[in-house]
Amino acid sequence: MNSNLSIRKVWSIAISVTFLVASCSDETTIFENPEDNLVKETNQLKLDNSVSFERAGVLDIYEDPISSAKRYNATGKAEQAGDYPLTLVAQIAPPSFENGENLTATHVALNGDYGYVSYNTVGQDYVGAVDVIDISDPNNPRVTSRVYFTNADLNSIAYDAGYVYAAGGVDSEKSVTATANSVVVKIAVSGGRLNTSDITFGFQEGFNATDVSIMNNNVIATSGQDGFVVIYDKNDMSILNEASFADLRSVAYNGNEIAVxxxxxxVSFLDQSLNVTRTIGIESDFGIDAKRTLDFSNDNIVVAEGSKGAGIYNANSGSFVEYLPILTSPENAEQGDIVTNGVAVNENVLLMANGAGGLSLNENTTDNTQGVGVIELTGSINYVASKGDYIFAASGKSGFQIIKLNRPTQSLVSSCENLASFNGDSRYSVPAGEEQAYSGSKRFNSLTVEGTLLLCGSWTVKDDITINENGVFEMNGTIVVGRTNRSRDIVVKAGATLRIEGSVSIYGDLILEDGATVEFLGDSTIAVIWGSVVKAGSATVTGTFNDYFNKF
Incomplete structure (x- = not known):
């Protein structure tokens, strides 16, 4: 999906605005605690059933064929283990209720243990929702709160200091309070629960509010189609300043200045008084009413430019740096649907939400940005957010998907620093009689151990791990095997040893043959077995550990 607002909706709004106002707004109307047109979901079972683990587990990355050819074909070597051992934690289905059956995820805000998701409706209906998701347990995310908006689309969301701020559009002809069609909603949230008794609505001119962000003690919102960038006082949502623009899609704040x-x-850069300090002219076709975002990345700014991919510009000089193309075009996808809708930066990772082209991952290096590949996800990716160890990808009618980066903690990195970094095949085998030890963060296709192997770091294995007779596999850190819809096993054969300190997740079975040994070390080791523990009579399991699903 590459549009948040249909043509019919735009014209409907245009007509209503004609009757409501004839000039630019000079104030924002605030209404305190109106709970009309809000429905709070009270059925916890319905919220619980929104979470699906059907495709949870190891994610592959379909690598850029050009860079892959350079690395593999030119050398004649087997495919190497890839970087970025990602896992899909869960998928969250979009809300659905009477007269609200076509909601699509539009935006995600991440803060601490919670993700906040906004939804809208494609077409002429104004229906939206907000979800709160608890991600404190990476093995069991939960939808803890949901509010439906029966007369408002929500296109963007932000969180700050106990409040959610959502921006969108409202049908002012059906509202007794709305004085314009662009709305910013402030809702209290505590402990993962939205409080609709503590809510403030603000309305500003423009056909639809497109984005919202937090700037110190203020809130910034943009509205498109003859709209404004508006600064509100975060405390009472009173207007502090505004400036008109032709067709605003997104806003970002880097701690010093605003970019719209x-x-x-x-792109226009603004000071905190909304004076334009400089601009970057971009002639790309941004589409009609299509979602497009921008984000700061160190000294650069990254812009979602539709079919061109993502454009990177120097934020200080405005000079063009490079384009990041959309890496793959899936078969049977409409070319017009393969567009970059959103971008997100998380340390050295740059993510691109490419609609039907999926979610691509790029790596920022000292000199440039390298395309890594497209993450193995379902659905059209309309927006992406990333913070800490998580990626949230909004997938339209598929809801949104929670991805874990599985980055090693700093303490784990320190404990592994004396080991050589792994740089080997994706289908890796340790021969009998050999002892090998590595650190790193890699994606394997399979592992076979006949000798002794120590891995320290974060690892995923797409297929099985087999520890053959008298082999020893030790793992310090995190390892994930298989996925729910493609179950794979760890097999520990006769006389072999599996030694774990950290976290092991198996989307399949742990099979222990006669004489096999599993040793859990440390005080906080966790074993997440989605299948079964198949244990022969003389196999042994020792140590203290968290048996997450009680499979032992």
Missing amino acids: LDAAQG
Whole structure:
């Protein structure tokens, strides 16, 4: 999906605005605690059933064929183990209720143990929702709160200091309080629960509010199609300043200055008084009413430019740096649906939400940005957010998907620093009689151990791990094997040893043959077995550990 607002909806709004106002707004109307047009979901079972683990587990990355050819074909070597051992934690289905059956995920905000998700409706209906998701347990995310908006689309969301701020559009003709069609909603949230008794609505001109962000003690919101960038006082949502633009799509704040994306001309940098300090002219086709975002990345700014991919510009000089193309075009996808809708930066990772083209991962290096590949996800990816060890990808009618980066902790990195970094085949085998030890963070296709292998770091294995007779496999850190819809096993054969300190997740079975040994070390080791523990009579399991699903 590459549009948040249908043509019919735009014209409907245009007509209503004609009757409501004839000039630019000079104030924002605030309404305190109106709970009309809000429905709070009270059925916890319905919220629980929104979470699906059907495809949870190891994610592959379909690598850029050009860079893959350079690395593999030119050398004649087997495919190497890949970087970025990602796992899909879960998928969250979009909300559905009477007269609200076509909601799509539009935006995600991450803070601490919670993710906050906004939804809208494609077409002329104004229906939206907000979800709160508890991600404190990476093995069991939960939807803890949901509010339906029966007369408002929500296109963007932000969180700050106990409040959610959502921006979208409202049908002012059906509202007794709305004075314009662009709305910013402030809702209290505590312990993962939305409180609709503590809510403030603000309305500003423009056909639809497109984005919202937090700037110190203020809130910034943009509205498109003859709209404004508006600064509100975060405490009472009173207007502090506003400036008009032709067609705003997104806003970003880097701690010093504001950047807005205007589809009519490009990027404008503003001071905190909303004076334009400089601009970057961009002639890309940003589409009609399509979601497009921008994000700061160190000294650069990254812009979602539709079919061109992502454009990177120097934020200080405005000079063009490079384009990041959309890496793959899936078969049978409409070319017009393969567009970059959103971008997100998390340390050295740059993510691109490419609609039907999926979610691509790029790596920022000292000199440039290298395309890694497209993450193995389902659905059209309309928006992406990433913070800490998580990626949230909004997938339209598929809801959104929670991805774990599985980055090693700093303490784990320190404990592994004396080991050589792994740089070997994706289908790796340790021969009998050999002792090998490595650190790192890699994606394997399979592991076979006949000698002794120590891995320290974060690892995923797409297929099985087999520890053959008298082999020893030791793992310090995190390892994940298989996925729910493609179950794979760890097999420990006769006389072999599996030694774990950290976390092991198996989307399949742990099979222990006669004489096999599993040793859990440390005080906080966890074993997450989605299948079964198949244990022969003389196999042994020792140590203290958290048997997450009680399979031992």
